[in-house]
Amino acid sequence: MKLRFAPSPTGMLHVGNARQAIANALFARHHKAAFQLRIDDTDTGRSKEAYADAICTDLEWLGIHWDETFRQTERLERYALAIQALKRTGRLYPCFESEQELAQKRELRIKQRKPPLYDRAMLKMTPEQRAQAEANGKVPYWRFRLSDGSKNWIDAVMGQCSVKLTAISDPVLVRADGTVLYTLASVVDDMETGITNIIRGEDHVTNTGVQLDIAEALGAVPNRFAFAHLPLLLDEGGGKLSKRFDALSLKTLRQDGIEAKALVSYLARLGSSDDPEPLDFDPLAQSFDLSHISKSSARFDMRQLLAMNRRVLASTPFSEVQNRMPPGTTEAFWLAIRGNIELFSEAAHWWTITHDDIVPPVQDGEAEFLTRAAALLPPEPWSETTWKDWTAALKADSGRSGKTLFHPLRLALTGEEQGPELRDLLPMIGPDRTRARLLAGS
Numbered sequence: 001m002k003l004r005f006a007p008s009p010t011g012m013l014h015v016g017n018a019r020q021a022i023a024n025a026l027f028a029r030h031h032k033a034a035f036q037l038r039i040d041d042t043d044t045g046r047s048k049e050a051y052a053d054a055i056c057t058d059l060e061w062l063g064i065h066w067d068e069t070f071r072q073t074e075r076l077e078r079y080a081l082a083i084q085a086l087k088r089t090g091r092l093y094p095c096f097e098s099e100q101e102l103a104q105k106r107e108l109r110i111k112q113r114k115p116p117l118y119d120r121a122m123l124k125m126t127p128e129q130r131a132q133a134e135a136n137g138k139v140p141y142w143r144f145r146l147s148d149g150s151k152n153w154i155d156a157v158m159g160q161c162s163v164k165l166t167a168i169s170d171p172v173l174v175r176a177d178g179t180v181l182y183t184l185a186s187v188v189d190d191m192e193t194g195i196t197n198i199i200r201g202e203d204h205v206t207n208t209g210v211q212l213d214i215a216e217a218l219g220a221v222p223n224r225f226a227f228a229h230l231p232l233l234l235d236e237g238g239g240k241l242s243k244r245f246d247a248l249s250l251k252t253l254r255q256d257g258i259e260a261k262a263l264v265s266y267l268a269r270l271g272s273s274d275d276p277e278p279l280d281f282d283p284l285a286q287s288f289d290l291s292h293i294s295k296s297s298a299r300f301d302m303r304q305l306l307a308m309n310r311r312v313l314a315s316t317p318f319s320e321v322q323n324r325m326p327p328g329t330t331e332a333f334w335l336a337i338r339g340n341i342e343l344f345s346e347a348a349h350w351w352t353i354t355h356d357d358i359v360p361p362v363q364d365g366e367a368e369f370l371t372r373a374a375a376l377l378p379p380e381p382w383s384e385t386t387w388k389d390w391t392a393a394l395k396a397d398s399g400r401s402g403k404t405l406f407h408p409l410r411l412a413l414t415g416e417e418q419g420p421e422l423r424d425l426l427p428m429i430g431p432d433r434t435r436a437r438l439l440a441g442s
């Protein structure tokens with residue numbers, strides 16, 4: 001069994017692309033199958049080396065590893081052989097119509113209330129007419145003559161699928177400059193590199209019908225591939241994601257501080273019947289099941305991703321974050337704050353609060369209470385029981401309880417309305433800073 005993820009290096013990977021990469025990688029891990037990363041760079045006008053490198057960086061960040069990788073431009077001679085074979089059998093035929101001529105034909109067919117399909121006029125050309133066109137300096141591009149009938153398959157997500165080939169124009173597989181189109185290159189690669197399962201976006205369903213026809217024309221046995229087409233991911237407004245607009249790119253999310261584990265956990269179960277849970281790759285792979293994925297499109301929701309990020313951070317051990325923490329950070333500090341942060345970058349903020357100088361806000365009407373609080377601070381050494389002892393004494397002294405007791409203390413000690421347990425923070429802030437903040441805020 002072998003799977004592949006095959007992005008085109010025409011922009012930065014977005015969360016929709018990532019959904020496919022993750023589904024492929026989890027399925028491969030679940031079935032102990034090989035996993036290939038193929039860079040579909042036959043569109044040399046739009047493909048860029050920097051994007052291909054960025055794809056590898058993004059996948060590595062997600063924790064996706066591949067057993068083999070190549071670029072389609074490395075296999076041009078293999079596509080040339082397939083082109084020859086299809087020409088020999090008459091499935092590829094030369095065409096000479098210009099874009100303008102094709103547009104006119106389309107318009108005419110629409111006026112005649114016929115579907116705007118290519119009319120195969122060039123199939124009827126005689127060898128003499130062809131020779132004449134070439135003598136006139138015209139260079140042909142090549143279309144694939146689709147079979148009559150339909151291509152059917154049982155899709156692991158979409159169920160029974162059928163693509164009526166007679167409702168599709170014969171696709172161009174070779175441009176006039178001799179370059180091959182993705183539609184053919186992809187089939188040749190899938191056949192020759194032993195791909196068995198193709199998981200990709202729903203945008204490829206029609207392609208699949210065409211590609212099955214091409215594969216069979218190249219000698220593939222029917223049902224050579226098992227397919228799963230996952231619905232497209234939409235943005236929060238229900239719009240389409242595109243690499244071209246750099247929308248919701250993995251790079252941006254990474255720069256914004258999203259944890260790779262949170263993104264993988266979120267995308268692995270988004271639009272499925274399984275509840276999202278912060279899990280490592282292996283447990284996610286174990287439970288991954290294509291039949292749990294819904295046929296309807298799913299919406300990416302930043303709030304849900306942030307909630308997942310929070311859950312991931314709350315369960316991350318110190319050893320996994322130590323090298324990203326401010327110098328000198330302790331495990332006790334991480335354990336105190338990890339359940340209260342949405343993004344890792346907030347750790348530095350809490351480190352400043354607990355180990356550096358801050359200026360707490362002045363609290364109107366609280367001067368007397370905060371001065372008493374400073375006077376009642378327990379003697380050193382401080383421990384995790386200090387908070388309890390101190391606030392019990394302060395409660396008895398002031399007659400306050402609940403929010404009126406705790407809120408002014410939190411604001412004075414941290415400058416924040418909310419945050420980690422003060423019981424844990426207090427020993428880290430220490431007696432000197434605590435006293436100074438209480439008196440500064442009074």
Ligand SMILES: Nc1ncnc2c1ncn2[C@@H]1O[C@H](COP(=O)(O)OP(=O)(O)OP(=O)(O)O)[C@@H](O)[C@H]1O
Pocket residue numbers: 006007008009010011015016017018019020199200201202203204231232233234240241242243244
């Ligand atoms: N919004 C989306 N949701 C889910 N999968 C998507 C989405 N957009 C693309 N894909 C899938 O991502 C994989 C990589 O495709 P590809 O590199 O062609 O991306 P693309 O975003 O469609 O590119 P482009 O915007 O350049 O056309 C394919 O399986 C494709 O079906």
